[in-house]
Amino acid sequence: MKFNPFKPNSMAGPGMFSGRFDELQTIEKCLFQTRHGNPQHFLIEGERGIGKSSLLLFVNALATGTVAGLSGGSYSFLVISVDLSQCDTVSRIVREIGVGLKGALSERTQLKEKAKAVWEFLTNWEVLGVRYHREEVNIDEGTLASDLVHSIAGTLESSKGEMDGILILLDEADRPPEDAQLGAFLKLFTERLQRKDCGNCVIGMAGLPTLIPKMRASHESSPRVFETMTLAPLERHESSSVVEAGIKIANETNPIQTSISPDALELISVLSEGYPHFIQQFAYCAFEADRDNSLDATDVVEGAFSENGALAQLGHKYFNKMYFENVTSESYRSVLNAMARHGNEWVNRKVLIEEANVGAFIVGNALRALTEREIIIQDSSRRGYYKLPTQSFATWINAIKSVEEKAGKDAVFRGNAEAD
């Protein structure tokens, strides 16, 4: 038995984290400005699995001084890390941040002593919050927000000269429903911080690409408060460094050393097209498939293809519904395969007729049915143009095709997927 370092189902720790230099540079600049009293809030958007939470985790390590900045600088922020996925109202959001502040304080005994008044206030607040919640009384949102600002100001005041400031990280920020009015709240919150002279408090948030439109719907100018970054897939060499870093971690833990061949590294990079969650999944399964402590391309293919292998796992998590369950016709799937070769670019119907090899009539029917089932998107401004909703869906389809060719056993994967 060997420890497998790859994490297809959880965030990458700083030890395996690769790439994101531009983003980290920008975020470090935001932290630096905040240290000097001019907070620059930031927002990270990107598809599911592209690495938003892992980036926030790395930023947490950067802000607390666990890892050094790109230019060698070191930071000491108090970090409040909040997951907004369960927050359906403003008061829930505010309370989560308050509870997060209390949690962060409790980890710093000295600061907690100094900010005793804040600590006690938050303790009462929490109790109050629970009671109100139970009795389903609506607490006035404005009061809650100003209580929070008050607590943050108190903490900053008590810690003057000892830390750089407070960093509030909001993950899954796209999840609160539109009527939770996150955009309006953040606008109000940042303005109040400013008025209270809390220049050392900065907000960083992450969410799906739906986040910005949602914020805008809540308050037109709220996205402008944030410096925005869109996460793209990793570069080839960055994908390889993820895998190499993982093998290094494995070799530090396991008495038996594992090596990886250049073509295995190459194959993982190619199949994953730089999608971090694909890299982790392919690498994890290849590591499991390996029998001789030397990971090669055959292990990658076997790991990808085996019954509960990488492609099946990715399918279960993201794509089976779109590719298998909602598309029962083999010829419709051929249309999806042809589209996948174009990534998530717009493709003209004529091109698909040439490339899908199933006849114009079937392509027409497939495009109509797939659009209706919201599996593909139709261009509203041009006739006859369609695309897949995400690049990662295209990557997954391409990987299935490519692995099928490599393994030369066409029916196996499909059989597995239909069996569940």
Ligand SMILES: Nc1ncnc2c1ncn2[C@@H]1O[C@H](COP(=O)(O)OP(=O)(O)O)[C@@H](O)[C@H]1O
């Ligand atoms: N920069 C990175 N380096 C290495 N692995 C990463 C990186 N970013 C993400 N991952 C891995 O990719 C997967 C998805 O990452 P996650 O941060 O949860 O994405 P998101 O929050 O965007 O859905 C996880 O398995 C994680 O370990």
Ligand SMILES: [Mg+2]
């Ligand atoms: Mg996430």
